[in-house]
Amino acid sequence: MELTVTNSPFNQEQSEKLNQVLSTLTKEQKIWFSGYLSAAAAQSNEPSASIVETAAPVSNEPKPKTREITILFGSETGNAQGLAETLESKLKEKDFKVNLACMEDFKPKDLKKVEDLFIITATHGEGDPPDNAITFHEFIHSRKAPKLNDLRYSVLALGDESYEFFCQTGKDFDNRLEELGAERLHSRVDCDLDFDEPAEKWMEGILNSIGHISGHESTEPVKVNPEDISATQTYSRSNPYEAEILENINLNGRGSNKEVRHIELSLEGFTDSFEPGDCIGIFPKNDPEVVSDLIETLVWNPDESVPINDAGDTLTLRDALTNHFEITKLTKPIVTKAANIFGNDVLSEKVKKDRWIYGYVEGRDLIDLINDFPPEDLQPDALHQILRKLPAREYSIASSYQATPEEVHLTIGAVRYHANERDRNGVCSVQFAERLEPGDTVPIYLKKNPNFKFPKTNETPVIMIGPGTGVAPFRSYIQEKEELELNNKAWLFFGEQHFTTDFLYQTEWQGWLKDGVLDKLSVAFSRDSEEKVYVQHRIEENSKEFYQWIQEGAALYVCGDEKCMAKDVHQSILNVIQKEGHYNEEEAEDFLTQMKKDRRYQRDIY
Structure with a gap:
């Protein structure tokens, strides 16, 4: 509709100018402008004229109170803390009020005041909470813990599925909060060593659930950038830096039972600094001989293309077994999944007993599993349904950034042992000991460890x-x-x-x-x-x-x-x-x- 002197209160000159402006506006701009005129009129106690779009009526209903969010983390090496800080940032971007704290710094008596609680925790050792989560873990499982009928919560658990008590601390918190009457806002997610993707999905679920309930919903589901999950550095777990090996020296003398390698890596072009206590993560490769033995055992074509995930990404079989899948370590989930796919009746019967699984996986690999329980009709495209991604290995940094900013040193002990009638080697440590030389490169990332920090003062012994x-x-x-x-x-x-x-x-x-x-x-x-x-x-x-x-x-x-x-x-x-x-x-x-x-x-x- 075009404005004229007959259908509006404007004169000819005003109508022409307004028509000229309105013809250039988008629908969103027109809506905003209409609302702007309504607000301006309200401030001056004058009625506003509707131009093209009718402004949404102003509600006198009070806006729902935004609930305060508390994020607690229990972290041994910094992963849980990093994820908690990422979630805090994402929630604050949506204008939520957020309180972030390490569990040991949170006053247990304040728990009954919390409205929405998100817990991110690692599991340490044999199902134990991290050191900085022990006190809170003990409190919430004690008789002193209050009823939490007004609390909403969700838990993200970090762990390593090769351990019997995988993600146990997260499971403990999840179950106990439910027992205390709290409402589970979003299902718990248990993460293995490769935690980026499941943590990303958990955060998306949290942001969408809390946004919908609190009136922060948008037309599009929230998406979390995996790069934000990994780190804030230029290089990260999802974008590793290719570091050249400068030195690879055996520190042990002749006749030693040990082989410890001193590794020096170039950091030329690496933009991030590090401190004593931090780690370097390395993405290793499986031993080519083990890969060949596995392919021979399966009688498969090494050049065949196989999927490596549910998204349909593919690699050749040899490449997938060398660079992507973990094949030298068995876990309970791997054996359980294999039992469902192998079609081996003996294995299907044995996996019904947890104690048998944990005894069997010790010192065995995928070749052992296939030889001990031959599959009936295993196909290459089923591998990604059984195996987990080859995890990075993290090593404490053995050099000072202040002393050598262009390089980083590591101290890596070669792992070799004999088990179940076969010689076994550590994937990453023996790769350095036997197959990597100066001039070769390895993909690395920097892992900060906020829980292992040294004083920089003259006073503290x-x-x-x-x-x-x-x-x-x-x-x-x-x-x-x-x-x-x-x-x-x-x-x-x-x-x-x-x-x-x-x-x-x-x-x-x-x-x-x-x-x-x-x-x-x-x-x-x-x-x-x-x-x-x-x-x-x-x-x-x-x-x-x-x-x-x-x-x-x-x-x-x-x-x-x-x-x-x-x-x-x-x-x-x-x-x-x-x-x-x-x-x-x-x-x-x-x-x-x-x-x-x-x-x-x-x-x-x-």
């Missing part, structure tokens, strides 16, 4: 406990300490099998000790004496001085094997606190728990 390759982050810290000329005291506990062949970075430690960068070095070489001596024994031998350092404000750092070393070291530290501080067992535990909360007791164990 540092005690570092790192046997074997666990010494890597401490080399990084001492390099940085020297570069920044920090004067705080530092004490290293290191252990291995033999002094003459296994003292990793020996000359460097002795040089730092001589120069005063390192104040004290306590070593334990378990095979050099009739009675085996480990780092935990050295801690208790130095009990009085160890406790004195703690009294002076020392921060304790432990890195290395979880199953044996970390537990034994933890107990030895408790013994020292109990003995020298004259505490009982419970008081010593409380003392060490407080040190954790104060970030004075940090662990990077695996």
Whole structure:
């Protein structure tokens, strides 16, 4: 409709000008302009004229109150924290009020005030919560936990499906919140090591559910960028950097039972800095010999094109088995899926017993599974329905960015063992030990670890406990300490099998000790004496001085094997606190728990 002096209150000149403007406007612009005139008229208490589009009526109904969102994370290596920060950012973009906190920093008594709760948590060890989630986990499972009938929630669980208690901490929180009367806003998602895609889908579900209920809905479903999930750096898990190998050196002497490689990678053109405690993730390749043996066992064509996911992406069979699928490690889901596809009656019967599965997968791979339970009619296009994606391997950085910003060093122990009548090799570690040389490249990404951070002050003494390759982050810290000329005291506990062949970075430690960068070095070489001596024994031998350092404000750092070393070291530290501080067992535990909360007791164990 065109404006004229007869169908509007405007004169000829006004009508012509308005018609000229209106002819250039889109529908959305016309609606906005109509609303603008209505609002302007309301402010001046004058009626507005409807031009072309009728403005939506202004409702006197009060807008629904936007519920406050709380995000809690329990994180051991930083993955859960990174995802929590991504979710926080996405919710704030939609104008939600968000409170983000680590579980240990959240006051349990405030739980009954929470309206919408999103939990993102890892699972540590054999189904245990991460260190920074223990207190909250204990509270919510105690009789002190309040009824939560007005709470809505959802849980994202991180884990490794090769462990028996896969994502157990997330399952615990999910079930307990339901028991306490809370309403599940969105189903729990359990993530394996390759967590980007399922975490992305969970966040999309959260954003769409909460937006719809709270009146934030849009015409298009929310989509989360996978790049936001991985990292904020230029290079990330989903966009790895191809790093050239500069050095690949065996640190062990002749005759050693170990083979530990010192790896130096070029970071030329890599734009992100790192700190002691951070990690480098590496995407490895499966051993070509194992791949060939598997193809021969299956009697398949290595050049045949096979799907690698449900989206229909394809690779040749050899490429898929080399670069994409994990074939050297069995998990309960893999064996269960195989039982559904293999058509082998014996396997189908055995998988009904969990205990059998967990006993069987130990030290076996896909070749074993196929030989032990021959498939009736397995086709190449079924592989992606059985196998998981080959996960990256993460290694603590062993160098300082301040000292060598154009390169990064790693300390990688070659894993070799014999099990079930076959020799077995670690996928990534033996790739470096046997098949990678200077000049080759590997795809990497930087993994920040906010839960393993060192002080950059002259006041805080540092005690570092790192046997074997666990010494890597401490080399990084001492390099940085020297570069920044920090004067705080530092004490290293290191252990291995033999002094003459296994003292990793020996000359460097002795040089730092001589120069005063390192104040004290306590070593334990378990095979050099009739009675085996480990780092935990050295801690208790130095009990009085160890406790004195703690009294002076020392921060304790432990890195290395979880199953044996970390537990034994933890107990030895408790013994020292109990003995020298004259505490009982419970008081010593409380003392060490407080040190954790104060970030004075940090662990990077695996």
